[in-house]
Structures are given as C-alpha cells and as structure tokens.
Amino acid sequence: MSQQGTGRPSPTIGRWSRRGVLGAAGVGALGAGAGVVAGRAGASADGGGAGELTYAFRGAHQAGVVTPVQEHLHFAAYDLVEGATREDLIALLQEWTAAAERLTRGQPVTEDGAVGGPLLAPPDDTGETLDLGAHGLTVTFGFGPSLFTGELGRRLGLTDRRPAALNRLPLFAFDLLEEPISDGDLCLQVCAEDPHVAVHAIRNLTRIAFGTAMIRWSQIGFGRTAATTRSQSTPRNLFGFKDGTANVMSDETEALERWVWVPDDAEPAWMAGGTYLVTRKIMMTIENWDRVSLDEQQKIMGRDKKEGAPLSGGGEFTEPDFTHVGADGEPLIPLDSHVRLSHPDANKGQRMLRRSYNFVDGNNPLGQLSAGLFFISFQRDPQQFIDIQNSLKADTLNEYIRHVGSALFAVPGGIRPGEWVGQFLFD
Amino acid sequence: MSQQGTGRPSPTIGRWSRRGVLGAAGVGALGAGAGVVAGRAGASADGGGAGELTYAFRGAHQAGVVTPVQEHLHFAAYDLVEGATREDLIALLQEWTAAAERLTRGQPVTEDGAVGGPLLAPPDDTGETLDLGAHGLTVTFGFGPSLFTGELGRRLGLTDRRPAALNRLPLFAFDLLEEPISDGDLCLQVCAEDPHVAVHAIRNLTRIAFGTAMIRWSQIGFGRTAATTRSQSTPRNLFGFKDGTANVMSDETEALERWVWVPDDAEPAWMAGGTYLVTRKIMMTIENWDRVSLDEQQKIMGRDKKEGAPLSGGGEFTEPDFTHVGADGEPLIPLDSHVRLSHPDANKGQRMLRRSYNFVDGNNPLGQLSAGLFFISFQRDPQQFIDIQNSLKADTLNEYIRHVGSALFAVPGGIRPGEWVGQFLFD
Ligand code: HEM
Ligand code: HEM
Numbered sequence: 001m002s003q004q005g006t007g008r009p010s011p012t013i014g015r016w017s018r019r020g021v022l023g024a025a026g027v028g029a030l031g032a033g034a035g036v037v038a039g040r041a042g043a044s045a046d047g048g049g050a051g052e053l054t055y056a057f058r059g060a061h062q063a064g065v066v067t068p069v070q071e072h073l074h075f076a077a078y079d080l081v082e083g084a085t086r087e088d089l090i091a092l093l094q095e096w097t098a099a100a101e102r103l104t105r106g107q108p109v110t111e112d113g114a115v116g117g118p119l120l121a122p123p124d125d126t127g128e129t130l131d132l133g134a135h136g137l138t139v140t141f142g143f144g145p146s147l148f149t150g151e152l153g154r155r156l157g158l159t160d161r162r163p164a165a166l167n168r169l170p171l172f173a174f175d176l177l178e179e180p181i182s183d184g185d186l187c188l189q190v191c192a193e194d195p196h197v198a199v200h201a202i203r204n205l206t207r208i209a210f211g212t213a214m215i216r217w218s219q220i221g222f223g224r225t226a227a228t229t230r231s232q233s234t235p236r237n238l239f240g241f242k243d244g245t246a247n248v249m250s251d252e253t254e255a256l257e258r259w260v261w262v263p264d265d266a267e268p269a270w271m272a273g274g275t276y277l278v279t280r281k282i283m284m285t286i287e288n289w290d291r292v293s294l295d296e297q298q299k300i301m302g303r304d305k306k307e308g309a310p311l312s313g314g315g316e317f318t319e320p321d322f323t324h325v326g327a328d329g330e331p332l333i334p335l336d337s338h339v340r341l342s343h344p345d346a347n348k349g350q351r352m353l354r355r356s357y358n359f360v361d362g363n364n365p366l367g368q369l370s371a372g373l374f375f376i377s378f379q380r381d382p383q384q385f386i387d388i389q390n391s392l393k394a395d396t397l398n399e400y401i402r403h404v405g406s407a408l409f410a411v412p413g414g415i416r417p418g419e420w421v422g423q424f425l426f427d
Numbered sequence: 428m429s430q431q432g433t434g435r436p437s438p439t440i441g442r443w444s445r446r447g448v449l450g451a452a453g454v455g456a457l458g459a460g461a462g463v464v465a466g467r468a469g470a471s472a473d474g475g476g477a478g479e480l481t482y483a484f485r486g487a488h489q490a491g492v493v494t495p496v497q498e499h500l501h502f503a504a505y506d507l508v509e510g511a512t513r514e515d516l517i518a519l520l521q522e523w524t525a526a527a528e529r530l531t532r533g534q535p536v537t538e539d540g541a542v543g544g545p546l547l548a549p550p551d552d553t554g555e556t557l558d559l560g561a562h563g564l565t566v567t568f569g570f571g572p573s574l575f576t577g578e579l580g581r582r583l584g585l586t587d588r589r590p591a592a593l594n595r596l597p598l599f600a601f602d603l604l605e606e607p608i609s610d611g612d613l614c615l616q617v618c619a620e621d622p623h624v625a626v627h628a629i630r631n632l633t634r635i636a637f638g639t640a641m642i643r644w645s646q647i648g649f650g651r652t653a654a655t656t657r658s659q660s661t662p663r664n665l666f667g668f669k670d671g672t673a674n675v676m677s678d679e680t681e682a683l684e685r686w687v688w689v690p691d692d693a694e695p696a697w698m699a700g701g702t703y704l705v706t707r708k709i710m711m712t713i714e715n716w717d718r719v720s721l722d723e724q725q726k727i728m729g730r731d732k733k734e735g736a737p738l739s740g741g742g743e744f745t746e747p748d749f750t751h752v753g754a755d756g757e758p759l760i761p762l763d764s765h766v767r768l769s770h771p772d773a774n775k776g777q778r779m780l781r782r783s784y785n786f787v788d789g790n791n792p793l794g795q796l797s798a799g800l801f802f803i804s805f806q807r808d809p810q811q812f813i814d815i816q817n818s819l820k821a822d823t824l825n826e827y828i829r830h831v832g833s834a835l836f837a838v839p840g841g842i843r844p845g846e847w848v849g850q851f852l853f854d
Binding site for chain 2: 071074076114115117118119120121122123126127128129130131180194195196199203206207214215216217218219220222223233235236237238239240241286287290291292293294295297305306358360361362363365366367368369371
C-alpha cells in the first residue's frame with residue numbers, strides 16, 4: 001500500500017523550525033515575487049531539453065488544472081497538527097507560496113538552497129534536484145472540508161468561510177473506502193515531467209510544514225491518463241484503453257467557464273477563479289480484467305480498444321451515437337457501458353475536467369498488481385462529480401474496480417503578483 | 428509498502444492457460460528470432476523521440492547490465508508454484524525469451540497483441556503501451572539459490588547445477604530484513620525510459636508465468652542513481668548526493684572482465700558470460716537526514732554535496748586521497764565515511780557495477796516518506812558485494828539507512844540467436 005495515516009497527528013517527533021530556515025526568503029520575497037515565468041524560459045542547470053520547461057505560477061487561475069498533463073504526479077493530503085493556530089496556517093500558506101514559486105522556476109526552495117547555506121546547519125533544500133530544471137513542475141493547492149468544520153474550523157476562525165458545496169463526498173454504491181487514505185485538511189497536487197522533481201517538491205514542502213501540518217496520505221502516479229490540450233495525444237490507462245478523449249480541453253473557453261472555474265461573483269468570494277478537486281483512488285483487479293475477451297472489454301467501455309472510437313462507429317473523436325442498434329436490436333453502445341453512463345447525455349449535460357494518473361504500488365500477497373487509476377477531476381461544483389459517479393452505479397466496469405480512497409478539496413483562485421495562496425480566505 | 432509475499436504460493440486462484448495464448452508465437456518464433464535490433468532502429472508507433480530507443484536483446488551478455496541506465500525500473504522476484512515441474516520451467520523460460528525479445532523491440536508480446544486476436548478471447552497483450560515504442564526497454568533474467576536447493580531443486584533436477592557462489596546472502600550487521608521482500612526463485616529486472624513500458628513488461632511477463640510462477644515481491648524505482656557510460660551525467664540519490672561517480676563503466680573492458688562478467692571457463696559452464704545480481708532494499712530515514720548539517724552530511728559521505736568531489740580535494744572524478752589530513756590532524760575523508768569504506772583500497776582492490784534506483788513507496792503512518800535506495804549491483808562473484816558490505820559495518824551512513832530487503836540471483840550469460848535464456852542450465 002502506498003500510504004497510510006492515523007487521523008490527526010500531534011507534533012511530538014521533534015520540532016524543526018521552518019521559520020528559522022525560510023526566514024527572510026519566505027514571506028519577505030513575496031512582495032518582489034511578481035515575475036511571471038512562462039513557457040520554456042525557466043533556468044535549468046543541466047542546460048537542456050525538457051528540464052527547461054516551466055509554467056507560470058501566478059495568474060487568474062492556479063496552475064495544474066488546464067496545464068498540459070505532465071507525466072508524473074506526487075499528490076499529498078495534509079492534516080494540521082494538534083494545536084496549530086490560524087497564524088500558523090497563514091504562515092504556512094505564505095511560506096508554501098514562496099517556496100512553490102521558486103520550485104516551479106527550477107530553483108531550490110530558498111536562495112541558500114542545498115549547498116549555499118552555512119556549513120554547520122542543515123541545508124534549506126534537500127538537493128536531489130540540484131542538476132535538474134523545473135521539468136514543467138506545477139503545484140496546486142487545495143483546502144478540505146475538515147479545515148472549516150468542527151473544533152478545527154472554530155479554532156481557525158473559518159467556520160463561516162466554508163463554501164456550501166464543500167462537504168465530504170457522500171458514500172457511493174460499491175465504495176470500499178479506507179479512511180487513512182481519504183480526505184485531508186489541505187492538499188498539494190504536484191505534477192512534473194520528471195519523477196525526481198515531483199517527489200522533491202512534496203518532500204521539501206512537507207519539510208516546510210513541519211510543526212503545522214503533516215502528511216495524512218500521499219500517492220505517486222505516472223503516465224497521465226488525460227490530455228488537457230489538443231496537442232497532447234490521448235494516453236491509455238492500465239485497462240489498455242485510451243482515456244481522456246472526451247475531456248474538457250484548455251481551449252474550450254466557454255466549457256471551462258461553465259464546468260470548471262468558479263465564477264467571479266460566486267459565494268464565498270475567496271473561491272472566485274477557483275475550482276473543486278476530487279480525488280478517487282480506484283484499484284483495478286487487473287488479473288480479472290486481463291481474462292475478459294476483447295469484445296466484452298470494448299462493450300464495458302463503449303469504445304473500441306485500438307482507436308478509442310465509440311462502438312457506434314467513426315474515429316476517436318466522433319461523437320458517440322447512443323441510438324444506433326446492431327443486427328440483434330441491441331444498442332451498439334450498451335446501456336451499462338462506461339461511456340454511455342458517464343456521457344453528458346446521461347448527466348443533464350454536465351461535464352468535468354479529468355486529470356488522472358496510473359499508479360502501481362507494488363503487489364499484494366497473492367502476487368497480484370496493486371494498481372489502478374488515481375482519478376482526479378476538476379469541476380466548478382462537486383455536484384457534477386456526484387451526479388456522474390451516481391450514474392456510474394449501473395456501470396459494468398464496477399466488477400473490475402474498487403474505489404478505496406476519496407477526497408474533495410476547494411482549490412482557491414489564481415495567485416496574483418504579491419499574493420499568497422488562499423489569502424482572501426482570511427480577509 | 429510496495430510489495431509483499433507469503434512464501435511459496437499455490438496456483439489455486441484460477442488457471443489462465445499461457446500455453447493457449449502464446450502457442451505458436453512463443454517457442455516457435457525462437458528459431459526465426461535471430462535479428463539483433465540495436466540503437467534507434469526499433470519500431471515505434473508514436474513515430475518519434477525517445478520511444479524509438481531499442482537495445483539488442485541477444486548478444487554475448489544479457490542486456491540491462493552495462494546498458495546506459497534507464498530512468499525507470501520495475502523489478503520482480505518470482506517463486507515457482509507448488510508442483511511446477513522441470514518441463515514447466517523450461518517452457519516458461521522459452522516463452523519469456525520470446526515475449527521479452529518482442530517487447531524490447533517495442534512490439535506486443537505476440538503478433539496478435541492487444542487488438543489483433545479473436546474478438547471473443549482475452550487479448551494476448553494488455554495493450555496499455557499500444558501507442559508507445561520500446562523506450563529503451565531491457566529485460567534481465569536471474570535465478571535465485573532456492574531454485575537449486577531443497578525439495579524444489581531436486582524436483583527440477585538442478586541440485587548439482589548450482590554455482591558454488593550462489594547462496595543466500597549472509598545476514599549483515601544492522602540488517603533488518605523482511606522475509607516477504609527478500610529472495611526468490613527467479614527474477615526479472617526490467618528497465619525503460621518510460622514507466623508505462625516497464626510496468627507493462629512485468630505485467631505481461633507475469634501473466635505468461637501464470638500457473639508456473641508467481642510474483643513474490645516487486646519494486647518500482649525511478650531516477651537512476653548510477654551511470655554505466657561516460658556520456659551519462661551522474662544522477663543524485665535521495666540524500667541529495669551524486670551517486671555512481673566511481674562506477675565500473677561500460678568502456679572499461681578490462682575492469683568489466685575482472686569485476687563483472689563470469690569468465691568463459693568458469694564453473695558451472697552455464698554461467699559463462701553471466702554475472703551475479705545483488706538487490707538490497709535500503710530505507711532512508713529521510714527526515715533525520717534532512718536535519719543533519721551540510722558539513723556532517725559531507726563527512727558521512729566523504730564527498731562534497733555540490734560537485735561530488737572527494738573531501739581530499741579536486742573535482743568529481745579526482746581520485747580520493749585518503750592520506751590527506753586537515754589542520755586538526757584528522758583525515759579530510761573521515762575513517763568512517765562511506766566513500767572510504769566502500770573504496771577498493773578498503774576492499775582488497777575489489778569493485779562492482781552499481782545500477783541502483785530511488786524508490787518512494789508513499790508514506791508511513793507518521794507521515795514520513797517511505798523512501799530509499801533500491802540498491803542493485805552486478806559482480807562476477809557475490810563475495811565482492813559481501814566483502815564491501817561487511818566493510819560498511821563501520822559506516823556512519825548506517826545511522827540513516829535500514830536494509831529491509833535482500834536477494835541474490837545468478838544472471839546467466841547472453842542469449843544468442845536461436846537460444847532461450849538459461850538453456851545451458853538444462854543441458
Ligand atoms: C478505473 C476507473 C475508470 C476507468 C478505467 C475509466 C475509463 C474511461 C475511458 C476509457 C473513457 C473513454 C475515453 C474518454 O473519453 O476519456 C472514459 C470516459 C469518461 N469517464 Fe471514465 N474511467 C474510470 C472512472 C471514471 C470515474 C470515477 C468518473 C467520474 C465519476 C469517470 C468519468 C468519465 C467521463 C465524464 C468520461 C467522458 C464521457 C464522455 O463525455 O464521452 N470515469 N473513462
Ligand atoms: C542508501 C545507501 C547508500 C547510499 C546513499 C550510497 C551513496 C553513495 C555515494 C554518494 C557514493 C559516492 C559517489 C560514487 O562513487 O558513486 C557512493 C559510492 C560507493 N558506494 Fe554507496 N551508497 C549506499 C549504499 C551502498 C552499498 C550497500 C554498497 C555496497 C555494499 C555501496 C557501495 C559503494 C561503492 C563501491 C562506491 C564507490 C566507492 C569508490 O570506489 O570510490 N554503497 N555511494
């Protein structure tokens with residue numbers, strides 16, 4: 001298993017002062033941090049190739065949503081430690097903002113970095129990416145429902161700032177959730193073209209959180225299973241099918257406004273330009289799936305395996321025709337197929353932006369792959385996900401998958417020059 | 428945790444006939460399989476870039492030893508199932524040879540592959556790499572001591588074919604081995620530039636083994652921590668140090684003969700051109716290491732963090748001078764430093780070829796990274812590893828690491844045209 005947690009932890013295992021380490025380079029740097037780095041302009045110590053790819057950290061929306069999906073994911077959910085205060089949380093978000101901005105430029109978390117500080121102190125940065133560039137790193141921040149509710153919400157003074165839509169996801173049919181790998185007060189979605197770069201970011205941001213927040217669960221993923229731009233070819237998931245064909249793409253401006261971004265006049269105001277992030281850890285019973293005939297596999301998905309074309313005919317990007325019937329009078333796209341049930345036609349027209357990753361955590365004691373899909377979707381309202389997931393109740397795919405992790409986070413709007421993430425939550 | 432096993436499994440969870448699936452395309456293809464594909468000549472469905480990189484499957488030595496280290500690893504150890512016979516093992520090795528050769532060319536495991544077979548049967552290949560090339564895939568085969576000993580060795584008729592050097596590794600000082608992730612009857616080391624391609628190979632080769640062998644444990648690794656050719660820059664491990672500087676390189680012909688390859692006149696003859704593969708799963712207590720001062724980190728390793736130069740001076744590739752002392756009269760490279768203790772000078776001149784990977788299995792219940800080094804080394808005689816590991820007893824590094832998995836495999840010589848792996852073991 002890839003991750004575990006035991007509920008809300010207490011900070012008893014030694015205190016490493018993140019204040020001391022980040023000091024001036026942390027919050028202080030924010031005022032000056034107005035430079036928006038974009039495209040392939042970032043610095044790269046190895047001087048070449050994919051390492052130089054950088055994405056803008058600041059803008060109207062957070063990065064890592066419509067950004068072309070990178071190859072590697074390290075996702076971490078955090079819980080605040082017992083006793084963490086509103087001031088602690090604010091300081092953490094400020095320091096995370098400063099460090100994440102540097103990381104997305106391909107720089108170490110502080111100016112001193114891994115080797116530039118005093119010889120007799122622990123380095124600010126852990127150093128394993130010293131010779132690597134940004135590799136398209138993005139860091140996306142989210143807030144879980146538990147941050148606003150109960151005793152914690154009161155302590156933080158956030159009880160009345162909770163968006164009405166931000167609740168724990170309901171328990172769905174067939175859910176077999178494991179508590180330690182569900183939910184969380186905060187989350188970081190880190191994506192990069194290089195796995196070292198992604199892991200380094202989570203490691204160093206976790207280190208900065210020491211004393212305020214601890215990892216509750218985390219997930220490593222590889223091989224994106226979606227495209228968010230038309231120049232990315234559609235990748236495949238571990239069932240061998242193209243996944244992401246009918247995604248909301250970054251150039252569908254209207255669809256993004258309608259289905260992904262929270263509008264500017266929304267309630268609460270701090271969510272303007274934000275979105276809601278759903279994660280579902282979905283185990284695949286790979287060995288069972290591999291014994292299913294090609295015909296049956298295709299009928300379960302509603303698309304053909306080779307091209308990803310709907311079974312009603314055409315090519316990968318032809319719209320499915322759910323009315324087509326075969327010689328036997330049965331619909332060519334079966335009634336209980338995944339594509340029919342997840343399609344807007346079955347869901348009051350609703351769509352979402354999917355940005356999932358494959359995972360392989362190793363194998364279980366039977367020698368079977370512990371593998372599946374770490375499903376991530378972004379939507380303007382969690383209800384979109386809830387409706388579609390409810391519609392999937394009838395999905396034959398359920399025989400071959402098991403949802404074991406579940407979480408919902410509110411992703412606040414973009415971080416503009418001089419701001420820190422979630423700042424308006426505390427106004 | 429990334430992997431588990433419960434000793435020797437029995438084939439009770441449904442039998443999928445690998446014979447049926449591979450049939451003619453398996454052993455039959457071997458006679459014809461004489462083409463040595465090398466360099467960037469392989470086929471790639473996505474038509475471009477790194478996907479096209481292929482390495483020769485056949486030759487004097489197996490691939491995956493001196494091959495330039497790829498970015499991704501999926502290593503699997505297998506146990507034969509209860510009742511598997513000599514004939515079963517031979518058939519498996521023949522089918523693995525045929526399938527692995529196709530995979531290293533960027534092809535599916537059989538000609539029918541993922542979508543070319545009968546619609547009403549499970550596809551031969553699981554299909555998730557349909558649009559990907561070989562991405563530099565190599566498959567390296569090994570045999571564990573347990574294949575030759577006890578009741579299994581007798582049943583297979585292999586008792587007297589065991590190389591004298593092939594024994595379970597001894598228990599070393601500080602070893603905290605977990606049985607389920609140590610040892611194994613067989614192993615496959617799969618490396619590729621793309622994680623999907625590596626996972627796909629293990630998955631499909633495991634499927635072929637169904638009914639004869641099952642995964643005992645497996646490990647996913649990323650970000651090579653060694654170079655085997657001078658054109659590869661030295662990567663860093665999760666302690667942030669360059670790792671692999673003083674490796675045996677693929678152009679050191681003499682050193683390879685002396686330290687890596689089993690000579691042609693060796694006993695037993697089936698090991699001619701082979702080597703011995705050690706794996707050690709080494710957990711790193713990352714959070715503790717990150718609190719150590721730069722000075723202390725460098726003294727523990729015996730090299731500087733930025734350049735990887737020995738503390739006695741010079742650049743990365745300057746030979747360490749162990750006689751140099753500082754102003755305080757102490758050796759600049761401390762007596763208990765890793766580089767001093769692992770250096771040939773401390774080990775009767777012995778060397779080894781290291782080919783390790785980083786791993787991150789997620790995090791533990793304390794929120795700490797479950798991460799470390801999946802150490803892999805190749806040597807002509809396991810004694811080289813044993814001597815160096817014993818020398819590391821005094822290593823200060825031991826305070827920050829924990830060896831939890833251990834295995835030794837005999838890697839038979841190269842597979843020449845028309846042969847299958849390990850063929851001479853059964854002569
Ligand atoms: C392991 C589980 C899953 C697998 C293997 C899977 C696979 C696929 C595949 C192959 C497609 C067709 C290609 C495409 O348009 O992307 C698809 C479409 C889709 N899936 Fe899934 N999916 C899974 C889980 C989910 C979940 C949990 C949801 C949301 C609740 C979901 C929502 C969708 C949607 C909205 C579409 C597009 C439908 C359309 O507009 O045509 N999927 N999925
Ligand atoms: C997590 C554990 C380990 C870490 C972090 C580590 C790290 C390093 C580093 C940074 C170097 C210096 C650069 C280089 O020449 O590669 C090195 C060298 C070396 N290490 Fe390790 N190592 C570990 C475990 C081992 C083990 C288990 C062995 C073998 C028993 C080993 C054998 C060697 C050898 C032979 C050298 C080269 C020494 C020389 O010729 O200068 N290491 N290691």
